[in-house]
Amino acid sequence: MFKNKxxxxxxxxxxxxxxGIFLLLWPPFWVIASSNDGSIYNxxxxxxxxGVITSRSIGCVINDFFDRDYDSKVLRTKxxxxxxxxxxxxxxxxxxxxxxxxxxxxxxxxNLKTILLALIAIMLIILYPLTKRFLKxxxxxxxxxxxxxxxxxxxxxxxxxxxxxxxMFFFATLIWVTMxxxxxxxxxxxxxxxxxxxxxxxxxxxxxxxxxxxxxxxFFMIFIYIGYLKQYGWIFxxxxxxxxxxxxxxxxxxxxxxPKFCIMxxxxxxxxxxxIFSGIYGEYLI
Numbered sequence: 288m289f290k291n292k293x294x295x296x297x298x299x300x301x302x303x304x305x306x307g308i309f310l311l312l313w314p315p316f317w318v319i320a321s322s323n324d325g326s327i328y329n330x331x332x333x334x335x336x337x338g339v340i341t342s343r344s345i346g347c348v349i350n351d352f353f354d355r356d357y358d359s360k361v362l363r364t365k366x367x368x369x370x371x372x373x374x375x376x377x378x379x380x381x382x383x384x385x386x387x388x389x390x391x392x393x394x395x396x397x398n399l400k401t402i403l404l405a406l407i408a409i410m411l412i413i414l415y416p417l418t419k420r421f422l423k424x425x426x427x428x429x430x431x432x433x434x435x436x437x438x439x440x441x442x443x444x445x446x447x448x449x450x451x452x453x454x455m456f457f458f459a460t461l462i463w464v465t466m467x468x469x470x471x472x473x474x475x476x477x478x479x480x481x482x483x484x485x486x487x488x489x490x491x492x493x494x495x496x497x498x499x500x501x502x503x504x505x506f507f508m509i510f511i512y513i514g515y516l517k518q519y520g521w522i523f524x525x526x527x528x529x530x531x532x533x534x535x536x537x538x539x540x541x542x543x544x545x546p547k548f549c550i551m552x553x554x555x556x557x558x559x560x561x562x563i564f565s566g567i568y569g570e571y572l573i
Contacts, residue, residue, distance in 0.1 A: 295368045296382060299351060300344035306554050307347070310467070311433060312339045313560030314460040317567055318440035318453060321517065325571020331443050334393050335436070338405075341390045346412045348383050352376075353416040361478045400442040408435045419484045426472065426487040430464035452516055459509040466502035467556040469495065470537065474546035474553075496541060503534045510563060519570045526566030530559045 351369045358370035368374045394402045411432040418425040437456040441449045472488035491498045537552035
């Protein structure tokens with residue numbers, strides 16, 4: 288009984304599918320490595336690792352709570368624990384409170400600037416599931432939510448107002464998340480239209496492929512500019528080229544808007560994040 292419940296809780300928090308953790312993890316780690324001379328073996332990295340896992344889990348729990356009626360009507364989500372009545376509302380609240388307490392406990396190790404940004408981020412995470420009901424482009428809201436982590440990473444290390452380069456990381460993350468979550472939404476487009484859920488895939492219409500391609504172009508151009516500002520060498524740009532090739536491959540995958548390939552393109556973005564981090568980190572190894 289306990290083992291079955293534990294499996295359901297893990298599924299509820301999507302810990303069995305860590306793709307979202309990696310996508311949320313890379314932006315703050317880009318900044319940690321960039322602003323701390325490549326050093327990632329510190330308490331800040333550990334706090335962000337735990338914080339990313341709990342924040343993503345909170346987002347999934349809140350999303351399932353608000354979207355229960357919608358999830359039960361969509362083939363991809365109808366088997367989620369709460370949508371299929373395998374867990375109840377009390378269990379949802381218990382897990383939400385537990386995760387929130389873990390998240391809030393991390394704040395005692397951070398400075399005031401980072402705490403204020405973290406509280407804003409938590410509020411946005413809770414609000415995000417509702418944005419699909421009244422915003423035409425909820426993916427942009429999600430991008431903004433993700434991007435705050437880059438500012439938090441900088442302030443946690445420097446205890447200063449984020450500098451220009453950090454804001455470049457912020458906008459790169461905003462664009463990146465909007466782009467890859469649009470790919471994800473392209474897979475759900477037909478179902479979202481039926482249940483009247485908003486997404487950028489619906490908003491962009493027949494221009495979805497062009498816009499995602501344009502967003503990818505802007506994203507990589509920002510990183511070329513960051514590399515120029517930081518005076519990075521061939522290691523960074525070599526990894527950036529590999530990341531760009533994956534981006535091009537993703538555009539090929541979504542060309543026919545096949546849901547399976549759109550999800551594949553979405554997942555491939557974890558490797559883009561990893562390659563960019565490796566390029567930044569690699570610059571400080573030599």
